[in-house]
Amino acid sequence: MTSSELAREPFSRRMKTRMRRMLGPWGVFFEGFVKNPVMVGSVIPSSRFTIEKMLGPVKWDECQLFVEYGPGVGTFCRPILDRLRRDGMLIVIDTNRLYIDYLNATISDSRFVAIHGSAADVEDIVRAHGHTHADYVLSGLPFSTLPEGVGPAIADATHRVIRPGGAFLVYQFSARARDYMARNFKRIDEDFVALNVPPCKLYWGWKDTPGDA
Template sequence: MSRKIGNSLKDSALFLQHAIKHPLQVGYLLPSSPWLIEEIATTAELTGKKRIVELGPGTGGTTKGLLAAMDKDAELITVEINPKFIAHLKKTIDDKRLHIDSRGAQNLSQIIAKRNWPNVDVIVSGIPFTTLPKGMDKDIMQAIHTTLKPGGVFLAYQLRDHVSGLAAPRFGQPSKKKVTYKNFPPMKIYTWRKNLNGQ
């Protein structure tokens, strides 16, 4: 991606407003930086992938980055429960490849079934797993593992390491782990590849 894609001032203001109002739901004070967005889109290995899911798009900076890196015939389901963020996404992103779903990420099997997808090639998650209600983090991780195709990529960008331990029983250790310092605060990017045997 030659041109850095980021959030506008309006995006950032909306994100900050909801981060202050609903800190457990949003998880971060500021949206992703252009450098983090580019790193996520590159690391997710989107070329040739047709069915992509994003969990927790917020105001859509990462969504725009994923769409820019995706093939023209690929599709993206973005899962967001915040009505204000959903309205903002619909208003600011005009791309026929994008489908927005307001159900929680633990319902991922039903969400992809609505689009007649058998499974998912890539799942990108910005959901702050450390702030989720007890048990929901495991439910979402199970939904991710169930819907991701064998050999598929799961990428999570997080402030803390909680996601690594959460994913380990299903995915094992991350195949890649990196830190993007050109983001405030610095963000960790974890990547897993689901075993080809589906386990």
């Protein structure tokens, strides 16, 4: 953009452009939070402690498809891609176009697919990309503030799309998500990360394999 074009831009847009350049992904994340705090849930991305603990139980050698709801600016995306098999795929789904555009512009990995849409449609999205199921699904969506009926719909669709032996990984600031998970997942492991802003609850809902009691 030339100096003359910049001068013709509205002041608010110029300030937004400058803030994005100064803050990088944090600026984009904050802008997305301001536009839609109900769907983002937190003003600060997850800490590396949360990422390491959340992804710890994943059996990466068995993972062909990993799905993430609400990827934001890719806080989990890059660590997932670092661990994912060369023939694997990471599909991320977000209702915020700002985040999807940012991810498509900054992540060039051929295993990465960013979808502007709803997590409730995960089954259709997975099938559209050549898979019958997902091995793991990760969610940071704020279940406690989602519109009525959306949380249960996402939890139900997620259970259906995960293969037996796979898991639904959830990080939250309230216990509401566990209530939705418990509708379908008999085994739910729990943990807590204090070194996160705010401190974070972690849940792993494991889908039974055939023959499990």
